[in-house]
Amino acid sequence: MSAGPGNWPDQLFETLKRGGIRQIGYVPDAGHSRLIERCRADREIRDVVLTTEEEGVALAAGAWLGGERAALLMQSSGVGNCINMLSLSRSCRFPLLMFITMRGEWEEFNPWQVPMGSIVEPVLELCEAAVYRVQAPDEVTGTAERALQHAFGDERIAAVILSQQLIGRKVWTK
Amino acid sequence: MKLERRAAMATLLADRGDDLLVVPGLGSTAWDAAAAGDNDRNFYLWGAMGGAAMIGLGLALAQPKKRVAVITGDGEMLMGMGALATIGIQKPRNLAVVVFDNGVYGETGMQPSHTQSGVDLISVARACGIGICLDVRDEAALADLAGRLKRLDEMLFARVLIAADEPPRVLPERDGVALKNRFRAAIGPNP
Numbered sequence: 001m002s003a004g005p006g007n008w009p010d011q012l013f014e015t016l017k018r019g020g021i022r023q024i025g026y027v028p029d030a031g032h033s034r035l036i037e038r039c040r041a042d043r044e045i046r047d048v049v050l051t052t053e054e055e056g057v058a059l060a061a062g063a064w065l066g067g068e069r070a071a072l073l074m075q076s077s078g079v080g081n082c083i084n085m086l087s088l089s090r091s092c093r094f095p096l097l098m099f100i101t102m103r104g105e106w107e108e109f110n111p112w113q114v115p116m117g118s119i120v121e122p123v124l125e126l127c128e129a130a131v132y133r134v135q136a137p138d139e140v141t142g143t144a145e146r147a148l149q150h151a152f153g154d155e156r157i158a159a160v161i162l163s164q165q166l167i168g169r170k171v172w173t174k
Numbered sequence: 175m176k177l178e179r180r181a182a183m184a185t186l187l188a189d190r191g192d193d194l195l196v197v198p199g200l201g202s203t204a205w206d207a208a209a210a211g212d213n214d215r216n217f218y219l220w221g222a223m224g225g226a227a228m229i230g231l232g233l234a235l236a237q238p239k240k241r242v243a244v245i246t247g248d249g250e251m252l253m254g255m256g257a258l259a260t261i262g263i264q265k266p267r268n269l270a271v272v273v274f275d276n277g278v279y280g281e282t283g284m285q286p287s288h289t290q291s292g293v294d295l296i297s298v299a300r301a302c303g304i305g306i307c308l309d310v311r312d313e314a315a316l317a318d319l320a321g322r323l324k325r326l327d328e329m330l331f332a333r334v335l336i337a338a339d340e341p342p343r344v345l346p347e348r349d350g351v352a353l354k355n356r357f358r359a360a361i362g363p364n365p
Contacts, residue, residue, distance in 0.1 A: 023235055046235050048264060051256030058225030058254075062197075062232025065217055065357055066240075070232060088222040088229075092350030 005137040009034035019148040025056030026073035031101030031167040053078035054085035061094040097151040106164040129157035176337040199226040199246025201281040208346035214360035224254030234269035248275040262302030276338040299331035306330035
């Protein structure tokens with residue numbers, strides 16, 4: 001596999017595989033589409049499409065109770081849907097590894113994305129998450145490895161913010 | 175005659191076996207499960223309202239050789255009703271979601287819930303693709319459900335119609351880390 005800048009979702013997938021992730025909960029986002037595709041095609045990973053992101057927080061807790069590692073994929077707007085359920089992770093110290101694709105922060109066309117996008121990081125920090133921001137493709141693997149270690153080694157919440165700059169702007173006219 | 179909740183829980187959990195893992199939803203169903211006999215394989219919820227069924231899903235997928243029973247209330251299930259859609263397309267064979275439905279929010283002063291006004295969780299579960307959806311209204315149906323839990327091999331949903339009473343609280347451990355660690359230790363050395 002080439003390590004070109006456009007391949008960061010594949011690198012992220014390989015990192016999750018090496019990290020022993022067996023369940024992926026997600027609400028689809030365009031920025032995660034390649035990663036979701038890879039997870040869905042993988043026989044060892046159970047992909048669980050969610051109706052709302054907070055379901056994934058509970059899914060990951062159940063997975064850990066049963067000895068499996070889960071990861072949760074969402075767009076920045078989904079962080080707001082998780083807040084109360086993060087009490088589960090915090091009260092019980094469940095590992096929670098989140099990958100959040102950003103909207104509303106860079107070359108955003110849709111102003112409705114800005115209110116939640118602008119508070120993702122402080123909200124996560126208030127919820128005692130370790131927040132890791134990725135700006136460039138060559139940072140993805142190393143950052144994901146650190147987040148994996150924090151989440152599962154220390155049984156804590158780790159949130160990797162995949163910046164809008166990394167993902168690229170959404171194309172609105174086709 | 176509606177079923178009495180404590181007796182119903184005791185029936186479902188009698189002779190449960192070491193391979194039954196139970197996730198009681200917050201509030202009355204947690205007290206009911208504690209009253210039926212504390213067990214390291216109970217992961218009582220003291221919060222996370224709306225999350226019980228999804229915890230059950232993650233657990234059932236992680237432990238396919240064990241049986242998982244989520245036993246929760248109608249209010250808790252209503253808050254996470256989307257989970258039935260999520261679970262309905264996963265259909266783990268070893269998962270049962272059992273709702274003790276008394277039509278009220280018992281912990282907060284017996285305010286009526288949606289189920290009292292016609293919202294039918296059995297129809298919701300069926301519409302979400304869950305193949306076995308049981309309406310448990312009497313002792314015979316309860317005994318049938320208890321039997322199905324013992325030999326669980328297909329995802330099931332059950333609504334157990336219970337009386338809206340409030341038996342004395344039996345409070346289990348409430349330290350989440352302790353509950354998590356004892357549960358994980360009970361099901362294997364490195365689960």
